[in-house]
Amino acid sequence: MRKITKVCSYSTKYYTWLQGLGASDHVEYTAAFRFYWDVVMNLFYCQEGLCAYTEKKLCPKHFYSADKWDNGKYQRRNYYPKKPKVKGELEHFDTKLKPKQGWLWTNLFMVDSDINSKGKGMLEIDPILKPDAPNYDEFLLFDYDLDKNIFLAKSVLPIADKNKINPVLDNIINFDSVIEERRLFFAPLLKLVEFGKSWNNITVEQFPTSFELVKRQKNKPIV
Amino acid sequence: MKITHITLNNFLNFQAKLKIDLTYPKGHPKVGKPLDKICFIGQSGTGKTTLLNLIKYFTCEDGDYDKQCFDKAKIKNKSVEILFRVGNDTFSKVSTDVPFQFNGVDYSRKPAKPIEDLSVFIRKELGAKLKNRTHKIISFPFSVVGPQNIINNNDEPQKLINPIKGDLISDSYKEKDTWDFTSENIKYIWQIVFDHVSEYISEYQAKEIEFSHNIIKNKISNVDKLREEFEKWAENNPNPIKELADKCLNPILEYFSLEVETDINNYPLKSTTKERYIIIKGKNDGKPVDYPFLSTGTKQIMLTAIPLFYLRPKESIILFDQPEASLYPNIQWLLPKSYLDIAPNNNQFFFATHSPVVASAFDPWEIVELKFDEKTGKVYRREFYDTTKPRNEKSYILNPKLLRWDSNYKKLFDLNRQGNEERRISLRKLAEMDAEIKGESIDPKKKAKLIDEYMKLAALLDWNID
Structure with missing residues (x-):
C-alpha cells in the first residue's frame, strides 16, 4: 500500500467543476457521470495503473498516457468507443462521504474490484492508512514476510496503531487471492536471483512495496 | 431438542460400542452442550448418510418421512442409543427388538429411569419444554434438483402442489413436524411462498390503482397526502420479496452474479403470475433470467434456501446430505x-459432505470423520484430539479451519498425493534443470535458454515446487 501523490493534472475540467461546487452536494454517484472516466484515468495515472491497496496491476499504461486527454477532458469516446477494458473500480476511502460528496477527488482511489467487494466490504480504514495523506509512509508502517507472502504491521509500532492496521491487512492487503498473486510474483524473481541475477537489476510492474521490502531484506549485509 | 450422543453397538458395519460425542469440549464456552452444527465426513460406504437417516428415524419415529431410505429391520435391540437434551435435562431413545x-x-x-411409553412421555412430559420448537426436523437429500423439483416458468401454482399434501392449507404447514424433502415435493413450499408473494403483489397493485383513482377524484392538491398514505401502507406491509432477497437469497446469489428483483413494479400483473413468481435477474445487466436457464447450482440454492427460510425452523434438527x-x-x-x-x-444442523471446502467451515470438534479400520473393516470415528489426554478444546491437534484447502484434502480426506504422475515427473525434470543451470561450466546461451524453460515449467507447476 504505497504512498500515492494525487494530483489531478490531466482531468482539469472535472477538477474545475469540483472546485466550483464548494460545499454543495455532488451529483449522484454513478458510472454514467460525465466525468467518470476523467476521474478513473487520472487516478490510474497517479497510481501508475496499480490498485491503491494491493498494488496489483489493474490498468496498462497506454490507457492513461498524456495523449488520451484533450483540453482537460479524457477522450474516452475517441479512443475507446466501448468501455476501456481495465480492471478495478472507484473506491470511496471514507464511505460516509459517498452519498453527498461522491466525486471528491481526495476521497477516491482505484482499487481491485474483487478485493473491494469481497475483502473490504464496509470496512472503515483508519486515516493513518490513507495512501495520499501528507505524512503517510508505507515503510514506517509495514514489514513483509516473504515465507508467507504477507504484510504485517511494523513490530515497533504502538499496539493502538497495529490495531488500526491489522483489519486492513486481514481483509484487504493479505486477502487470500492477493497472497497467492504475490507468491507467484516472487517465486520467479527468487529463482532468478538464485540463478545469479542481482536484486538491484530487477524492475517490477506491480507489488512495489513488498518488492522493495524484500530487496532491502536480501541486500542487508549479513553480520 | 438437540442430540448430544449417538451410541452404536454392533449396528451395521460400525465398530462395536461406537460412541459419537456431539457436545462442545472442555474449555469451550458451551462445554457439555450439544453442538449447533456437525459435519460428517468419510469415505464412501462409511455410513455418513446412514447416520443422517438414523437421526431422521430417531426424530420422526413412524412419522412422515421417506421410509425407503432406511432398513428398520437392521436396528436390533439396544444397537442404537441416541441421547438428546431438552433444556438442561438429558434423555435417550434406545432401540428395541x-x-x-x-x-x-x-x-x-x-438414578436414570427407564421410560415405559416413550411417545406418551415425549408428548406429555416433554411437551411443555418442546413447545417453542416449530418443526422436529427438516431434511434435504443429496441433490434436490431432480426432475420432480424442476421449476419451470409455466408451472401453474395449483400443479405445484403435491397431491398427497394437497390437504394442507393456509398456515397449517407451520405446525407440520417433519419435512423430509426426500419424499416431499419442495415445490409444495414454493407454492406457499408464491401464494404469499402473489397475494402481496395483488394487494400492492390494488393499492396503487386505488391511489391513482384517488388522485383523479381528489385533484392534484391532495397528491402529497395520498402519497404519504400509500407510503404508510407500504411501511406497514413490508414487501416479502425484499425480505426473501435480503435475508435469504441475495447474499448467496451474489456469487452467481444474480439477485432477486425486489421492485414490485417489475412483477407482472396477477393475471399472468404463472409466468414468473420470484424474478431472478443478472446483477450487472438487471435482465431477468428465466428459471429453465438458471444453473443447476442456482436452482440447488433456491430449492434449499427458500424452504429453510420460509419454514422458519426453531430448535429443529436440520439435515443436509452433500449440500455441495x-x-x-x-x-x-x-x-x-x-x-x-x-x-x-437455535437449530442443530447436520451436514454430510465429500467436500474439504465445506469441511473447512467447521471446528474440529464439530467434525465426525468415519474411517474403515484396516484390519477389521469396521467403521470407527477418527478423533482430532490427543486421545491420551482428556478431551479439551486445547487438546485438538488438527483444525480444518486453519488448514489450506489442499491440506484439508490430505489431512482430512486421506488424499496422500500432491497430484498426478505427470506432476511428479515434471518436478524431477525441474530439479534436473535447476542443477544444470547452476553448473559451473554451462554455456551462457544455454543457461539463458534453460532458465526460460525452467520458468515456463515452474509456472505450469504453479510454482509449488519445493
Missing part, C-alpha cells in the same frame, strides 16, 4: 454459514 420402536431412558433423574452437489468450490465454503444465517433460531 420391535422395528420402529424405541424405549426411553430419563437421565435427568438419578452442483456447486462450484467458491460457493461451497459459504454453505454452512449461509444456511445457519438463514435459519438462526
Whole structure:
C-alpha cells in the first residue's frame, strides 16, 4: 500500500467543476457521470495503473498516457468507443462521504474490484492508512514476510496503531487471492536471483512495496 | 431438542460400542452442550448418510418421512442409543427388538429411569419444554434438483402442489413436524411462498390503482397526502420479496452474479403470475433470467434456501446430505454459514459432505470423520484430539479451519498425493534443470535458454515446487 501523490493534472475540467461546487452536494454517484472516466484515468495515472491497496496491476499504461486527454477532458469516446477494458473500480476511502460528496477527488482511489467487494466490504480504514495523506509512509508502517507472502504491521509500532492496521491487512492487503498473486510474483524473481541475477537489476510492474521490502531484506549485509 | 450422543453397538458395519460425542469440549464456552452444527465426513460406504437417516428415524419415529431410505429391520435391540437434551435435562431413545420402536431412558433423574411409553412421555412430559420448537426436523437429500423439483416458468401454482399434501392449507404447514424433502415435493413450499408473494403483489397493485383513482377524484392538491398514505401502507406491509432477497437469497446469489428483483413494479400483473413468481435477474445487466436457464447450482440454492427460510425452523434438527452437489468450490465454503444465517433460531444442523471446502467451515470438534479400520473393516470415528489426554478444546491437534484447502484434502480426506504422475515427473525434470543451470561450466546461451524453460515449467507447476 504505497504512498500515492494525487494530483489531478490531466482531468482539469472535472477538477474545475469540483472546485466550483464548494460545499454543495455532488451529483449522484454513478458510472454514467460525465466525468467518470476523467476521474478513473487520472487516478490510474497517479497510481501508475496499480490498485491503491494491493498494488496489483489493474490498468496498462497506454490507457492513461498524456495523449488520451484533450483540453482537460479524457477522450474516452475517441479512443475507446466501448468501455476501456481495465480492471478495478472507484473506491470511496471514507464511505460516509459517498452519498453527498461522491466525486471528491481526495476521497477516491482505484482499487481491485474483487478485493473491494469481497475483502473490504464496509470496512472503515483508519486515516493513518490513507495512501495520499501528507505524512503517510508505507515503510514506517509495514514489514513483509516473504515465507508467507504477507504484510504485517511494523513490530515497533504502538499496539493502538497495529490495531488500526491489522483489519486492513486481514481483509484487504493479505486477502487470500492477493497472497497467492504475490507468491507467484516472487517465486520467479527468487529463482532468478538464485540463478545469479542481482536484486538491484530487477524492475517490477506491480507489488512495489513488498518488492522493495524484500530487496532491502536480501541486500542487508549479513553480520 | 438437540442430540448430544449417538451410541452404536454392533449396528451395521460400525465398530462395536461406537460412541459419537456431539457436545462442545472442555474449555469451550458451551462445554457439555450439544453442538449447533456437525459435519460428517468419510469415505464412501462409511455410513455418513446412514447416520443422517438414523437421526431422521430417531426424530420422526413412524412419522412422515421417506421410509425407503432406511432398513428398520437392521436396528436390533439396544444397537442404537441416541441421547438428546431438552433444556438442561438429558434423555435417550434406545432401540428395541420391535422395528420402529424405541424405549426411553430419563437421565435427568438419578438414578436414570427407564421410560415405559416413550411417545406418551415425549408428548406429555416433554411437551411443555418442546413447545417453542416449530418443526422436529427438516431434511434435504443429496441433490434436490431432480426432475420432480424442476421449476419451470409455466408451472401453474395449483400443479405445484403435491397431491398427497394437497390437504394442507393456509398456515397449517407451520405446525407440520417433519419435512423430509426426500419424499416431499419442495415445490409444495414454493407454492406457499408464491401464494404469499402473489397475494402481496395483488394487494400492492390494488393499492396503487386505488391511489391513482384517488388522485383523479381528489385533484392534484391532495397528491402529497395520498402519497404519504400509500407510503404508510407500504411501511406497514413490508414487501416479502425484499425480505426473501435480503435475508435469504441475495447474499448467496451474489456469487452467481444474480439477485432477486425486489421492485414490485417489475412483477407482472396477477393475471399472468404463472409466468414468473420470484424474478431472478443478472446483477450487472438487471435482465431477468428465466428459471429453465438458471444453473443447476442456482436452482440447488433456491430449492434449499427458500424452504429453510420460509419454514422458519426453531430448535429443529436440520439435515443436509452433500449440500455441495452442483456447486462450484467458491460457493461451497459459504454453505454452512449461509444456511445457519438463514435459519438462526437455535437449530442443530447436520451436514454430510465429500467436500474439504465445506469441511473447512467447521471446528474440529464439530467434525465426525468415519474411517474403515484396516484390519477389521469396521467403521470407527477418527478423533482430532490427543486421545491420551482428556478431551479439551486445547487438546485438538488438527483444525480444518486453519488448514489450506489442499491440506484439508490430505489431512482430512486421506488424499496422500500432491497430484498426478505427470506432476511428479515434471518436478524431477525441474530439479534436473535447476542443477544444470547452476553448473559451473554451462554455456551462457544455454543457461539463458534453460532458465526460460525452467520458468515456463515452474509456472505450469504453479510454482509449488519445493
